[in-house]
Structure formats: C-alpha cells, structure tokens
Amino acid sequence: MPTAGERDTRTAIFRGLQLKCPSCGNGRILSGYLKVKDECDCCGQELLHASVDDGPAYFTLLVVVAIIFPMFGLIYSLFDPEPLWVALSMMALATVLALGILPRIKGLFIGLQWAKRLHGF
Template structure:
C-alpha cells in the first residue's frame, strides 16, 4: 500500500477563507452564500463530504466578540458616547462582520477537513 501524500493544512485554511477549493485553490467550494458545492468545477474534488454543522457559527461568533469588545472598551474610555447610538451602530457592525466572516470560516472548516482527510476526503 502506497502512503498518501501529505496535505498542506495552512494552504487549505487560506484557500477555504478565500472560498476556494482546498485542493486546487481555483474552483469555488461554496456557492449561494453558505451552500457547499458538490464538487469543484476546476479539479473535480468531491466537496459534498464536508460536514461542518454549527462549528463555523460558533467560531464566527467568537471572532466577532473578540473584535468588538476591545472596540467597545476603546469607545467608552476615549469618548463619552450616547449609549443607544453605540448599541445601534455596534449591533449593525457586528451583524455585518458576522455575515462577512461566516462563509469564510465555513470554507476554512472544509479546508481543515480536507487537509486531515476527514469525512471521506
């Protein structure tokens, strides 16, 4: 039995963040915002093996909170803002940030699963 070639995890994570196929980096891994493609259009890698469940949502939440809490501290220590204005603007910013990060984190999960040959990859 021939040993399988090692897969580059960092490269797969980066390609996943860019919503690209973890194998070739050219084809798309996700379409219609969060839907995983059945296979890569460029190299034919079967992507339907990906099983990410709620992981990307939890990680996205952690990223957004990690970015917003220091920002909240800076806003209240440096300025004297109106609390309602801060709440509305930060909630809007948090929502936009989460919507931007969620498909990218999901792509990273797919890349991580592919690099570690999980779930049939």
C-alpha cells in the same frame, strides 16, 4: 513539502479562507452564501463530504465578540457617547462582521477537513 498522500494543511486552510477549492485552489467551494458545491468545477474534487455543522457559527461568534467587545471600552474611554447609539452601531457592526466572516470560516473548516481527510475526503 508534503509527501505522497499527505495534504498541506496550511495551504488548504488558506484556500478555504479564500473560498477556493482546497485541492486545486481555483474552483469556488460555495454555490450560494453558505451552500457547499457537490464538487469543484476545476479539478472535480468532491466537496459534498464537508460536514462543518455549527463549528463556523461558533467560531465566527468568537471572532466577532473579540473585535466588538474591546471597541466598547475604547469608545467609552475616548468619548462620552449616547449609550443607545453605541449599542445600535455596535449591533450593526457585529451583524456586518458576522455576515462577512461566516462564509470564510466555513471555508476554513472545509479546507481543514479536506487536509486531514475527515468525513470521507
């Protein structure tokens, strides 16, 4: 249980992954696909301090590669597919995964910054 002034990092990260305010867990933190709101609609927590830069993009790339790369080995060990179709389908899957994961990773970073009081939070 966090003491006064201390923020629970695990809860903040979990709320960020759900794209919820790290402070109250109710308001949404993004107004568009990746645009961070100035403040939470529910509790008024200022979110404009979030400064995640390229971190979520790099982390998303790491996660997508960790998922896609073993799939190549699995597909080629189980089947004898046409390489062009494998490449095209893996590119499509990687794109869908990256687009789905990126906002959540950004939320994770915002939650972590809020919990650690970074960048003026």
